[in-house]
Amino acid sequence: NAGVMQNPRHLVRRRGQEARLRCSPMKGHSHVYWYRQLPEEGLKFMVYLQKENIIDESGMPKERFSAEFPKEGPSILRIQQVVRGDSAAYFCASSMNKNTEAFFGQGTRLTVV
Amino acid sequence: TQLLEQSPQFLSIQEGENLTVYCNSSSVFSSLQWYRQEPGEGPVLLVTVVTGGEVKKLKRLTFQFGDARKDSSLHITAAQPGDTGLYLCGRNNDMRFGAGTRLTVKP
Numbered sequence: 763n764a765g766v767m768q769n770p771r772h773l774v775r776r777r778g779q780e781a782r783l784r785c786s787p788m789k790g791h792s793h794v795y796w797y798r799q800l801p802e803e804g805l806k807f808m809v810y811l812q813k814e815n816i817i818d819e820s821g822m823p824k825e826r827f828s829a830e831f832p833k834e835g836p837s838i839l840r841i842q843q844v845v846r847g848d849s850a851a852y853f854c855a856s857s858m859n860k861n862t863e864a865f866f867g868q869g870t871r872l873t874v875v
Numbered sequence: 876t877q878l879l880e881q882s883p884q885f886l887s888i889q890e891g892e893n894l895t896v897y898c899n900s901s902s903v904f905s906s907l908q909w910y911r912q913e914p915g916e917g918p919v920l921l922v923t924v925v926t927g928g929e930v931k932k933l934k935r936l937t938f939q940f941g942d943a944r945k946d947s948s949l950h951i952t953a954a955q956p957g958d959t960g961l962y963l964c965g966r967n968n969d970m971r972f973g974a975g976t977r978l979t980v981k982p
Contacts, residue, residue, distance in 0.1 A: 804961075804974035807970065855918075860968075863923055866910070
């Protein structure tokens with residue numbers, strides 16, 4: 763039973779490019795959460811999605827950031843026109859239901875140059 | 876704004892010492908999860924506590940959930956270098972996390 767899979771593990775983008783981060787939840791999990799983590803800091807909540815629906819995006823910047831979790835395929839966190847301040851580790855977690863245990867992926871480390 | 880407060884923020888101890896870290900909230904948790912994160916890795920789930928007053932043990936780690944379900948503690952006995960990492964508590968109902976306690980255990 764594979765865990766939460768994130769890819770790529772490392773992503774380098776030039777300022778102004780787009781970054782696409784993918785998260786495949788554990789089998790049977792339909793709830794996905796995205797977080798951002800800066801060095802030496804904790805996890806900052808960004809968005810919570812359930813299949814085909816955004817449930818809570820209160821932690822997502824209003825501009826340049828979007829997330830989706832289609833009926834088929836992984837959840838995608840998309841950052842348009844990246845800036846140096848977007849450099850961080852981005853983690854996703856998945857759970858079977860709301861209020862059940864959530865498991866994390868290994869993260870994608872985004873570096874904007 | 877952090878909705879969960881964890882303390883201490885940093886802790887550096889010698890191998891063999893005991894320690895306790897705390898997670899507090901002004902509101903009631905439906906349930907709480909503790910995770911450990913090592914550098915360059917994703918957080919790994921250690922335990923979920925659900926019932927007020929609950930105590931769970933995982934080898935040398937003891938987790939306690941407060942009677943009022945607004946606080947939790949993690950006690951480590953005879954810490955080892957392998958315990959080094961960032962310890963995070965997360966509120967299960969909205970998956971928000973504290974800032975974590977960064978533990979370093981020196982050999």
